[in-house]
Amino acid sequence: MNAIILTAIWGVIxxxxxxxxxxxxxxxxxxxxxxxxxxxxxxxxLLTKKSFFNFDHNNMLHTDGFNLTFxxxxxxxTLIYFLLTGTEIEKVGSHVGxxxxxxxxxxxxxxxxxxxxxLLMLFIGIEIISIPLYILTGSDKRNLKSNEAALKYxxxxxxxxxxxxxxxxxxxxxxxNASFYIDKIQIGxxxxxxxxxxxxxxxxxxxxxxxxxxxxxxxxxxxYDGAPTVFxxxxxxxxxxxxxxxxxxxxxxxxxxxxxxxxxxxxxITVATLVIGNITAVFQQSVKRxxxxxxxAQAGFMLLxxxxxxxxxxxxxxxxxxxYSLASIGIFGILTKMEDYTIDGxxxxxxxxxxxxxxxxxxxxxxxxxxxxxxxxxxxxxLMAAVDNGHQFWLVIVAVIxxxxxxxxxxxxxxxxxxxESDRNVVVANAVNPFFNYMLIVIIALIVxxxxxxxxxxxxxxx
Amino acid sequence: xxxxxxxxxxxxxxxxxxxxxxxxxxxxxIFMCVELMLNAVNLLxxxxxKMHAMSGVAKASPYFASDAQVFVFxxxxxxxxxxxxxxxxxxxxxxxxxxxxxxxxNRLKN
Numbered sequence: 001m002n003a004i005i006l007t008a009i010w011g012v013i014x015x016x017x018x019x020x021x022x023x024x025x026x027x028x029x030x031x032x033x034x035x036x037x038x039x040x041x042x043x044x045x046l047l048t049k050k051s052f053f054n055f056d057h058n059n060m061l062h063t064d065g066f067n068l069t070f071x072x073x074x075x076x077x078t079l080i081y082f083l084l085t086g087t088e089i090e091k092v093g094s095h096v097g098x099x100x101x102x103x104x105x106x107x108x109x110x111x112x113x114x115x116x117x118x119l120l121m122l123f124i125g126i127e128i129i130s131i132p133l134y135i136l137t138g139s140d141k142r143n144l145k146s147n148e149a150a151l152k153y154x155x156x157x158x159x160x161x162x163x164x165x166x167x168x169x170x171x172x173x174x175x176x177n178a179s180f181y182i183d184k185i186q187i188g189x190x191x192x193x194x195x196x197x198x199x200x201x202x203x204x205x206x207x208x209x210x211x212x213x214x215x216x217x218x219x220x221x222x223x224y225d226g227a228p229t230v231f232x233x234x235x236x237x238x239x240x241x242x243x244x245x246x247x248x249x250x251x252x253x254x255x256x257x258x259x260x261x262x263x264x265x266x267x268x269i270t271v272a273t274l275v276i277g278n279i280t281a282v283f284q285q286s287v288k289r290x291x292x293x294x295x296x297a298q299a300g301f302m303l304l305x306x307x308x309x310x311x312x313x314x315x316x317x318x319x320x321x322x323x324y325s326l327a328s329i330g331i332f333g334i335l336t337k338m339e340d341y342t343i344d345g346x347x348x349x350x351x352x353x354x355x356x357x358x359x360x361x362x363x364x365x366x367x368x369x370x371x372x373x374x375x376x377x378x379x380x381x382x383l384m385a386a387v388d389n390g391h392q393f394w395l396v397i398v399a400v401i402x403x404x405x406x407x408x409x410x411x412x413x414x415x416x417x418x419x420x421e422s423d424r425n426v427v428v429a430n431a432v433n434p435f436f437n438y439m440l441i442v443i444i445a446l447i448v449x450x451x452x453x454x455x456x457x458x459x460x461x462x463x
Numbered sequence: 464x465x466x467x468x469x470x471x472x473x474x475x476x477x478x479x480x481x482x483x484x485x486x487x488x489x490x491x492x493i494f495m496c497v498e499l500m501l502n503a504v505n506l507l508x509x510x511x512x513k514m515h516a517m518s519g520v521a522k523a524s525p526y527f528a529s530d531a532q533v534f535v536f537x538x539x540x541x542x543x544x545x546x547x548x549x550x551x552x553x554x555x556x557x558x559x560x561x562x563x564x565x566x567x568x569n570r571l572k573n
Contacts, residue, residue: 120534127541134548138555147556148568154549155493155565159484161545162500165538166477169507172531173470178515180530 001051001063002041003071003111010034011104018097028086031100035082038107039075046072046460059181062117069318069460070114070245077238077325078107080446084333084439088230088430092139099139102132103234110242114249118180119168122250126164126210129239130157136234137227149226156219160209167202170195182254192258200255200262204269207250211243213303214272217296221280224292229341232288233332236295241321244302248317252309259309260391266307267395273300274402281409288341290409291331294367297406298324301382304399307392308385315458316381322450322457323374327366330443333436334360339429346413348422356428357417359440364410366447369403374450379403381454469510476503490553490563494546501542505535 010031017030045051046068082100090096109128116122134157138150168180174195177184187196205216212220224232255262277297284290302320305313334356338345350357366375386396450457476499483496512531557563 120530120537124537124541127545131541131544131548134552138552141555142559144559147552147559150552151490151556151565152568154552155484155490155497158494158497158545158549159481159500161541162477162480162497162504165501165504166507168534169504169511169531172508172534173511173514178512178530180534 001053001061001115002045003038003075004061004108004115005053006034006038006041007104007108007111010038011101011108014097014101014104018095018101021097024090024096027097027100028082028090030097031104032079032082032086034104035075035079039072039079042068042071042075047463060118060121061112061115063115065461065463066314066318067114067245067249069457070321071111072460073318073322073325073457074107074110074114074238074242077322077329078103078234080326080439080443081234081238081329081333084329084436084443085230085233085336087433087436088333088336092228092230093141095139099136099231102136105132106234106239110238113242113246116246116249117182119171119182120180122182122246123161123164123168126243126246127161129242130161130210133157133231133235133239136231137223139231140228143226145226146228147226149223152219152226153223156209160206160216163202163209164206167199167204167206170199170202172199174199182250185254187255187258192261200258201265203250204262204265207243207247208269211240211247211299211302212296213269213299214276214296215269217273217276217299220296221289221292224295225286225289229288229332229336232292233329233336236291236332237325237328240295240299241302241317241325244299244305244317245321248306248309248313251306256309263307263391266303267392270300270303270307270395271398273297273303274399278402278405278409282405284409285343286341287335287338287343287346287413290343290413291328291335294406294409295328297402298367300402301379301399304382304386304395307395308382308389310385310388312381312385312388315461316378316385318461319374319381319450319454319457320378323366323378323447326443326447326450327363327373327375330440330447331360331363331367333440334363337428337430337432337436339424339426343413343416344420345427346416347420347427349416349427350418352422352427353432355437355440356432359444360417361414362444362447364414366451368407368410372448372451374447374454377451377454466510466514469507473503473507473510476500476506488564488566490556490565493565494549494553498542498546501538505538508532508535508538 089099109125113125134154137153140146174193175185177186209216277293281290281293305317366373369375369379480496480500484493508531
């Protein structure tokens with residue numbers, strides 16, 4: 001509750017601040033201050049289970065240890081994102097305050113999408129996430145690629161929203177309780193009413209659109225490639241895991257009872273996502289586009305949580321959110337500093353800037369899932385959840401094989417960093433200030449600590 | 464009137480919307496088709512709301528059948544917000560390339 005209200009208030013403050021403050025650097029400090037306030041208040045809410053704001057929302061939002069932990073993870077990752085790449089946001093355009101304001105509104109939407117208790121709040125939350133993202137994608141107004149990405153993202157996003165609404169309408173029609181509350185959806189074992197089955201399918205398709213799972217992933221590479229790199233970083237990390245969290249929450253609480261009937265569909269989507277994401281990533285020359293496909297591949301792993309739908313899956317999705325967001329924010333933060341976004345552009349980084357090279361290596365290893373990094377633990381939890389589930393053991397084998405294939409394209413970048421000579425004068429184009437380096441060290445430390453003690457993330461859930 | 468008629472009508476509108484999104488190449492017409500999809504949903508929600516209210520099941524439950532009618536207002540508001548952002552994006556594109564044809568959008572392919 002704290003997070004929803006405070007992010008919305010701070011978004012409005014940032015927006016009006018953009019009108020009155022002419023300085024280009026001031027909005028960043030206001031945003032970091034706001035983020036600290038939001039983060040501390042959401043941690044206080046997690047510890048005390050009491051919100052600062054008490055008003056009657058008719059049980060439309062529900063907070064518990066699980067989703068409060070998730071909100072705290074999201075806020076921590078966003079704070080790190082602001083600290084690491086805040087200076088890059090300033091370079092995108094002239095309306096700096098508004099970019100930060102839009103990010104705060106997205107965080108508000110994420111908080112709603114993580115705590116929803118009715119389909120209405122799910123819809124509102126997803127839309128509050130999506131609409132500011134369309135603007136951020138197109139924020140580089142003179143750049144044709146950015147325009148194209150924004151239009152594509154907008155048309156696809158609006159289309160999938162329409163599909164989701166149709167699903168919600170069907171579920172409402174088929175629900176004899178005439179209610180949008182997710183725990184009041186009466187499905188009945190064995191024989192599912194046709195309206196509810198159709199609604200479930202529609203919602204599954206539209207949520208797959210939002211989290212870019214194959215075969216509904218085709219917008220992802222173009223949008224991630226065209227958007228300004230700083231915003232791609234945010235989109236592919238925090239926003240993506242929020243989509244998965246909403247997906248998991250909806251399917252656990254409202255359709256969990258008929259889990260075995262839709263499990264095969266999710267298994268199919270998982271395999272398709274793993275195959276298409278990993279295989280296409282292998283052929284990419286641009287690191288930014290490769291990371292876009294790799295985010296599809298990671299989505300395949302996160303889908304295992306929805307496939308398994310047990311206690312381990314809930315722990316796994318928290319761990320995956322933290323691990324994937326940190327590594328993704330880190331690697332995109334390094335990418336914003338590069339002169340050339342192709343893999344050859346990373347040649348010789350190891351000689352020119354050893355710290356940045358080491359950080360990039362750790363992030364890529366974490367994305368691959370090498371032990372001692374957070375990525376390993378999160379993938380391990382996901383696979384454990386899928387094994388615990390008891391059905392469809394082959395899915396685990398497929399996931400492991402594709403995790404191995406993913407090593408190829410991540411290691412290609414590491415190889416370029418350390419074992420190839422650069423033929424250009426500068427590898428790192430943008431000036432790197434000492435603070436950026438400190439933040440890289442912080443992220444490396446977090447990744448390694450979570451990799452060794454995953455309990456520090458999961459433990460909050462049971463507090 | 465039978466609820467089936469409403470379901471068929473709104474599904475027909477929804478399908479026209481989907482086909483329009485997939486077939487048409489003009490960004491503004493695609494956008495109008497998306498709006499048509501949303502309005503088909505609005506119609507269906509109102510029809511279901513009336514159906515639940517008349518069936519009497521809703522009278523026994525503490526939840527009101529009018530929830531769906533409130534939902535329709537939310538859809539309208541969100542659609543309006545989406546229109547404002549979407550038209551801005553289309554205008555931005557028009558300023559740069561002087562066309563609203565989505566076939567023009569192929570720069571990111573290579």
